[in-house]
Amino acid sequence: MTVVPPAGSNLRGAVDLSSLVNRPPAAAPGVSTGSAPGGAVAGVVPVPNLVLEGTDTNFAELLELSKIVPVIVDLWATWSEPATQLTPVIENLIREYNGRFVLATVDIDTNPQLAQAFQATSVPTLAAVINAQPVQLFDGVLPVVQIREVLERVLELAAQHGVTGVAEAAESPNDSPAEPVEPELPPHHREAYDAIERGDYAAAIDIYKLALARDPRDAMAAAGLAQVSLLGRLQGKTIAEVRSAAADDPANLDAQLLVADLDLSGGHIEDAFDRLLGLFPGQDAAGKNLVRQRLLELFEVVGTDDPRVPPARKRLTALLY
Numbered sequence: 001m002t003v004v005p006p007a008g009s010n011l012r013g014a015v016d017l018s019s020l021v022n023r024p025p026a027a028a029p030g031v032s033t034g035s036a037p038g039g040a041v042a043g044v045v046p047v048p049n050l051v052l053e054g055t056d057t058n059f060a061e062l063l064e065l066s067k068i069v070p071v072i073v074d075l076w077a078t079w080s081e082p083a084t085q086l087t088p089v090i091e092n093l094i095r096e097y098n099g100r101f102v103l104a105t106v107d108i109d110t111n112p113q114l115a116q117a118f119q120a121t122s123v124p125t126l127a128a129v130i131n132a133q134p135v136q137l138f139d140g141v142l143p144v145v146q147i148r149e150v151l152e153r154v155l156e157l158a159a160q161h162g163v164t165g166v167a168e169a170a171e172s173p174n175d176s177p178a179e180p181v182e183p184e185l186p187p188h189h190r191e192a193y194d195a196i197e198r199g200d201y202a203a204a205i206d207i208y209k210l211a212l213a214r215d216p217r218d219a220m221a222a223a224g225l226a227q228v229s230l231l232g233r234l235q236g237k238t239i240a241e242v243r244s245a246a247a248d249d250p251a252n253l254d255a256q257l258l259v260a261d262l263d264l265s266g267g268h269i270e271d272a273f274d275r276l277l278g279l280f281p282g283q284d285a286a287g288k289n290l291v292r293q294r295l296l297e298l299f300e301v302v303g304t305d306d307p308r309v310p311p312a313r314k315r316l317t318a319l320l321y
Contacts, residue, residue: 043068043165047102050169051091054104056113062104066129068165070158072137072151074105075118075125082141083124090126093147099166100155119305122219126150130158136305140220143193188214192224201232226300233261253279253287257294264298272298273312280319292316 045068054062054073062071074090076083087105094103108115108123118127118134126137126147135157137150158164188211195204208225211218234242242262246255256279264272273295280291295316299309 044168045069045165046170047167048170050094050099050101050167051103051105054106054111054114056111059104059114062102063129063132065102065167066133067131067163069099069167070101070154070163071129072101072103072154073114073118073127073129073134074103075108075115075120075123075127076105077108077123079109080123086124086141089144090147093144093151097151099168101151102167121305128154130154130163131161189220189224192221192228196228196231199235201228201235204228205232223300223303226297229297230261230265230301233258234265237262253283253290257290260294260298264301269302269306269308270312273308277312277315277319280316292320 045065047065052062065071072090072094074087076087078084091103091105094101106114106118108120114120118125119136120139122139124141125139128135128137135154137154142150188207192204192207192211195201195207205225205228208221208228211221212225215221237258239262242255242258245252246259249255256275260272260275263269263275276291276295276298280288283291295312299313302309
């Protein structure tokens with residue numbers, strides 16, 4: 001079986017389910033509901049619009065709404081060009097779902113409490129609220145097709161927790177949403193995305209390296225380079241081939257590093273980190289540096305704000321010093 005790693009941005013766009021584990025569904029008071037499969041709550045809830053402004057003062061109402069229909073939260077700012085480009089794209093996507101979502105746009109400059117609550121250290125940041133519980137989605141800009149994938153996963157998660165209602169907006173039926181428009185990406189990033197789409201990972205790596213040479217603070221390029229490098233290392237490999245090579249030659253560091261790549265690409269993130277951290281003590285100076293570099297790269301792939309990264313980083317620091 002050939003390894004088919006997920007697209008790089010999908011790794012960063014994974015929905016964190018931890019905040020909703022074992023939380024029972026609940027209905028918002030005062031909303032007419034019907035029964036859904038498994039005794040969960042479903043219903044139709046009237047809203048003035050499918051796109052609402054979320055503020056520090058009205059967000060309690062949106063939390064109640066999230067017990068009936070998932071609320072997508074778009075944290076943005078007027079001074080952020082990517083954020084102002086992404087918001088209309090999200091609005092159009094939300095309207096495509098005909099009430100299965102409500103969108104709350106939050107200006108972080110005028111709503112600092114919400115910005116802090118959603119840990120919005122940069123904009124744009126997209127989150128969801130399901131049954132009054134927050135779910136982090138992604139930050140930065142993604143292509144429309146990948147945003148739609150994230151929304152589909154939110155719907156799956158909402159259904160698991162009985163949040164299967166529909167918002168009925170008091171909008172004119174003649175108001176047809178505009179076609180979703182891809183947010184503009186910086187030229188280097190657009191070129192890298194195009195290279196990834198055609199499977200030319202080597203070209204994408206070169207483009208991201210050029211972007212970082214011009215702006216070392218380009219976090220999107222750093223994450224993109226890490227992700228496409230992982231894809232490039234696994235391209236054309238088979239799962240059996242990767243695991244067999246590592247089992248046949250335990251001393252071959254490259255083979256062991258590739259198994260960690262394979263684990264992470266399959267969603268076994270902690271296994272990948274544990275494998276690399278276990279390899280580290282037995283290596284010479286050059287080998288330790290290779291393991292350290294690979295760990296830092298995989299931290300970027302997963303996202304440095306992922307809760308599994310800080311413990312692994314702490315273990316790596318202890319091994320280094």
